[in-house]
Amino acid sequence: DAGVTQSPTHLIKTRGQQVTLRCSPKSGHDTVSWYQQALGQGPQFIFQYYEEEERQRGNFPDRFSGHQFPNYSSELNVNALLLGDSALYLCASSFMTSNPDTQYFGPGTRLTVL
């Protein structure tokens, strides 16, 4: 049973560029959440997708957008990259109706913006 997978592992971009990160949830999970973790900080919630729609959103600008596909996998897109977007991006999957909700995290994508 595969856990949460993310790709790519590492990515280097320059300011102003656009990036797409990918996540496949744990088998049986239908909800994907994305988090940004700056160096030395705890993860911060970006948004959550369920039934191919954004259900909750954290305090992130519209440059951050996402998508969920029918197979529950998800993408995170960031436009007009800034130096401050350099971080570890974590994807977590869960099952919407579970209570309480345990989220399982992928290994993350390390994004460096130069």
Place this chain on the structure above:
Amino acid sequence: SQQGEEDPQALSIQEGENATMNCSYKTSINNLQWYRQNSGRGLVHLILIRSNEREKHSGRLRVTLDTSKKSSSLLITASRAADTASYFCATGLIQGAQKLVFGQGTRLTINP
């Protein structure tokens, strides 16, 4: 903004000793979870405690929750070198799939 604060920010102990980390939070919660992170990699779920529970055990881990003080503690007994990692508490505010609000973590180092 962060919901919780872990204390201490860093902890260094000898192998075999017990390690205690604390977490405080600000709002009412549905549950509180503890995660471990090794060297900036993915988070590993350790234990979840519901708001109506006061204590929970899992192997060498013991978690307590005091909702009146809005605080939790994680105790790791008989520490091992492999326990070296950052530990985060995360609060879940509602039932069902939810966003987790993390603290800034405690960096634990186990010295052989």
